[in-house]
Amino acid sequence: MNNEHFNPATNIQDMLQFDEFGGVNPSVTDSSTFTFLDPETMTETFLGHTEGCFLYSRHWNPSNKYLADAVAAMEGTQAAWVTASGMSAITCSLLQLCSSGDHIITSVATYGGTFAFLKNYLPKFNIKVSFVDITDHNSIRKEIRPETRVIYTESVTNPLLQVSDIPVLASIAREYNIILMVDNTFSPMIISPARLGADVVVYSMTKFINGKNDCVAGAICGNNDFICALSNVNNGTAMLLGPVLDPMRSSSILKNLHSLHIRMPQHGRNALYIAKGLLSLGLKVTYPGLEEHPQYELINSMLNQGFGYGGMLTLDLGSSEIANEFMRMLQMEGFGYLAVSLGYFKTLFSNSGKSTSSEVPESVQRRMGLTEGLIRFSIGLDSDIERSFMKMKECLKKLHII
Numbered sequence: 001m002n003n004e005h006f007n008p009a010t011n012i013q014d015m016l017q018f019d020e021f022g023g024v025n026p027s028v029t030d031s032s033t034f035t036f037l038d039p040e041t042m043t044e045t046f047l048g049h050t051e052g053c054f055l056y057s058r059h060w061n062p063s064n065k066y067l068a069d070a071v072a073a074m075e076g077t078q079a080a081w082v083t084a085s086g087m088s089a090i091t092c093s094l095l096q097l098c099s100s101g102d103h104i105i106t107s108v109a110t111y112g113g114t115f116a117f118l119k120n121y122l123p124k125f126n127i128k129v130s131f132v133d134i135t136d137h138n139s140i141r142k143e144i145r146p147e148t149r150v151i152y153t154e155s156v157t158n159p160l161l162q163v164s165d166i167p168v169l170a171s172i173a174r175e176y177n178i179i180l181m182v183d184n185t186f187s188p189m190i191i192s193p194a195r196l197g198a199d200v201v202v203y204s205m206t207k208f209i210n211g212k213n214d215c216v217a218g219a220i221c222g223n224n225d226f227i228c229a230l231s232n233v234n235n236g237t238a239m240l241l242g243p244v245l246d247p248m249r250s251s252s253i254l255k256n257l258h259s260l261h262i263r264m265p266q267h268g269r270n271a272l273y274i275a276k277g278l279l280s281l282g283l284k285v286t287y288p289g290l291e292e293h294p295q296y297e298l299i300n301s302m303l304n305q306g307f308g309y310g311g312m313l314t315l316d317l318g319s320s321e322i323a324n325e326f327m328r329m330l331q332m333e334g335f336g337y338l339a340v341s342l343g344y345f346k347t348l349f350s351n352s353g354k355s356t357s358s359e360v361p362e363s364v365q366r367r368m369g370l371t372e373g374l375i376r377f378s379i380g381l382d383s384d385i386e387r388s389f390m391k392m393k394e395c396l397k398k399l400h401i402i
Ligand code: PLP
Pocket: 085, 086, 087, 088, 111, 113, 114, 154, 158, 183, 185, 186, 203, 204, 205, 206, 216, 217, 218, 341, 356
């Protein structure tokens, strides 16, 4: 699909969300339940026949609706639903789409929690999962069966930073009547998976979208039918499992979403600077914005101009001992925090194999190319990235890595 005229940032900017009292920030609806003037309207609302009526906040809440509408505008989808975590966005979507006996094909490289859900949890419901290298399209085709319901991937995979070819995956999915579901947590605004053919797009809003590391939240974007199905009072997975986002949080995330288009390019500029610096020192760095990245051409063909290549990069130091020493020193020198998660205004780093991908057995980690010395960095919004890189370089020198 041609993304030339699609701009996720202006889509958000163009939204005018009028508060009932004229506040420029929509007021927070601090209520779990809502009154009706007559019982008939309540019945009609339960049956899903009324527009604009709220009945109970596990179903819909005005504050959550404001945020969901803004996320849908950013993605270019008909609708969205916001959740209490990224994991609940992923698990509710998959459980909505799949029934006992169904089959999922997934990238083996995914966030560790997603991997654990697919590998350890779904078998309880007799949902089968095949794990593939998502860049190997033949291996995907080979795994397709009559029961395959979903192809699952991350636009930019965690932690290996492989780039998924969303248009090709979408055409494979369409050919076999399969749903393509994409986790776009690493690349909001940069990549718009639904515009490229994905049916369902999920986010951990805990990360770049909120950008403040003060809460956990998620989002599901899709067409009206899918979002309505999720919130159906009789059989909607989101309605019945109930991972509702607190409206206070919705309100603060919405305000942070409005600066995402400024933050993403700055994360990207800083990460590119660090990645180029590490590369020039002869180190094993992976960053989708480097020409050396195997899917550099691909990401360029998919991205929305002007938002950079994201804040995530990896550095492979060979052994976990050296990686640990380096991370300890980086934190002491004030380069950033030794912490999991990402998308924060400060730089965060951790050894993926020992933390956010520790759910993936070591043998699988090695097979997919996740080495024990791999450090994943989420580069922050530093105003003087040259100074930050000098700190990093000093640490590398002190440890005789360079
Ligand atoms: N998807 C990706 C790519 C992630 O990195 C994470 C968390 O690290 C999640 C989903 C899960 O999100 P949450 O922690 O908000 O539940």
